[in-house]
Amino acid sequence: MDLHSPTDDPHGEIRDSVRRLCAGFPGEYWRKLDQERGYPTEFVRALTEAGYLGALIPEEFGGAGLNLSAAAAILETVQAEGCNGAACHAQMYIMGTILRHGSPAQKKAYLPKIATGALRLQAFGVTEPTSGTDTTSLRTFARREGDKYIVNGQKVWTSRAEHSDLMLLLARTTPKEQTTKRTEGLSTFIVDMKQALGNGLTIRPIRTMMNHNSCEVFFDNMEVPAENLVGVEGRGFRYILDGMNAERLLIASECIGDAKWFIAKATEYARNRQVFGRPIGQNQGVQFPIARAYAQMRAAELLVREGVRKFDAGETCGPEANMAKMLAAEASWAAGEACIQTHGGFGFAEEYDIERKFRETRLYQVAPISTNLILSYVAEHVLGLPRSY
Ligand SMILES: Cc1cc2nc3c(=O)[nH]c(=O)nc-3n(C[C@H](O)[C@H](O)[C@H](O)COP(=O)(O)OP(=O)(O)OC[C@H]3O[C@@H](n4cnc5c(N)ncnc54)[C@H](O)[C@@H]3O)c2cc1C
Numbered sequence: 001m002d003l004h005s006p007t008d009d010p011h012g013e014i015r016d017s018v019r020r021l022c023a024g025f026p027g028e029y030w031r032k033l034d035q036e037r038g039y040p041t042e043f044v045r046a047l048t049e050a051g052y053l054g055a056l057i058p059e060e061f062g063g064a065g066l067n068l069s070a071a072a073a074i075l076e077t078v079q080a081e082g083c084n085g086a087a088c089h090a091q092m093y094i095m096g097t098i099l100r101h102g103s104p105a106q107k108k109a110y111l112p113k114i115a116t117g118a119l120r121l122q123a124f125g126v127t128e129p130t131s132g133t134d135t136t137s138l139r140t141f142a143r144r145e146g147d148k149y150i151v152n153g154q155k156v157w158t159s160r161a162e163h164s165d166l167m168l169l170l171a172r173t174t175p176k177e178q179t180t181k182r183t184e185g186l187s188t189f190i191v192d193m194k195q196a197l198g199n200g201l202t203i204r205p206i207r208t209m210m211n212h213n214s215c216e217v218f219f220d221n222m223e224v225p226a227e228n229l230v231g232v233e234g235r236g237f238r239y240i241l242d243g244m245n246a247e248r249l250l251i252a253s254e255c256i257g258d259a260k261w262f263i264a265k266a267t268e269y270a271r272n273r274q275v276f277g278r279p280i281g282q283n284q285g286v287q288f289p290i291a292r293a294y295a296q297m298r299a300a301e302l303l304v305r306e307g308v309r310k311f312d313a314g315e316t317c318g319p320e321a322n323m324a325k326m327l328a329a330e331a332s333w334a335a336g337e338a339c340i341q342t343h344g345g346f347g348f349a350e351e352y353d354i355e356r357k358f359r360e361t362r363l364y365q366v367a368p369i370s371t372n373l374i375l376s377y378v379a380e381h382v383l384g385l386p387r388s389y
Contacts, residue, residue: 025042
């Protein structure tokens with residue numbers, strides 16, 4: 001049984017080499033990090049050196065110049081092999097804002113170094129404690145003073161903040177009350193975190209149910225050179241939105257990978273575990289949840305592929321990207337549930353890695369966007385129903 005390579009898959013070679021790389025990072029590697037809440041430095045270095053994290057950076061800037069379909073195959077395989085791309089997946093896609101909207105000087109300064117891993121751009125500062133999903137109500141403010149901006153405010157859930165050199169920051173540059181549209185007056189900045197740390201920037205890790213290196217980040221008169229503004233002041237929300245489809249499709253691919261890992265693990269165990277003198281997988285009560293999760297995963301996978309195809313063709317893919325993310329996150333959860341149930345008590349033992357993956361995959365029904373907000377998007381933008389918020 002090969003859950004990883006459907007016959008129409010154009011990325012067989014990439015998947016094979018990602019699999020070989022992942023074989024060097026077995027369950028015990030992740031288990032130890034999980035216990036210590038450590039960062040998988042060696043894994044991130046290996047992915048970087050293999051060129052995978054620079055997959056989407058064009059060759060002229062030192063990247064692999066691959067399309068989203070290839071990037072999706074890389075991240076899906078990482079998860080399907082039991083590893084966790086959450087430690088670094090953002091390095092693949094945050095740079096898209098610089099690529100699409102940055103100045104020639106910014107692209108030249110940052111993209112080649114992001115491609116080699118000399119600079120980590122893995123922190124994405126959008127969510128704030130008070131505004132939450134209501135992004136345009138965020139309060140972090142960047143005030144222009146001569147050739148710099150002075151930033152004050154706070155972010156929450158800024159993942160990998162302690163392990164990133166750069167942060168892409170979304171802040172208000174015009175108070176909401178002074179704008180005609182709430183999406184205006186927000187700007188995007190490249191923050192040199194290493195330079196800012198201790199100079200107006202404070203980072204505080206949040207301990208979570210899984211090892212995700214997520215943090216609270218505080219800005220107290222943090223200075224950002226004006227040349228680090230991306231694109232035009234006040235248009236930052238649009239730039240962030242532009243990158244969201246890629247992010248959602250890549251996270252959806254990770255969920256497909258998780259689902260495949262759970263299904264493969266559950267199937268193998270159901271085939272081999274003997275209770276009452278026969279394999280537990282002979283019981284329909286054990287088979288059916290795994291079969292259902294498989295069907296859910298395949299359906300979600302088809303939508304992920306359709307979204308990725310449209311993205312790579314330059315077509316509108318908002319509905320597919322959103323629905324794919326929702327369905328893939330639900331499929332991975334269903335597969336996790338079937339897997340833990342199939343393993344009985346052993347599903348809860350750390351050494352089986354199931355409980356760890358179970359905790360890790362749950363996140364994707366909440367971040368980077370929660371299921372309710374996806375349903376609201378579909379209701380409003382696909383079905384034409386009134387906006388609910
Ligand atoms: C581990 C982790 C890592 C993260 N990493 C990052 C990161 O790197 N960068 C970053 O910027 N953010 C990050 N996030 C934040 C994440 O994107 C948000 O948690 C998520 O978008 C939900 O926002 P919130 O937590 O403020 O929930 P809230 O906005 O407070 O929502 C709470 C609940 O209410 C529901 N809800 C809210 N409004 C509505 C509505 N109008 N209709 C129906 N339901 C509604 C939501 O669906 C949700 O279930 C991360 C979060 C976590 C937990």
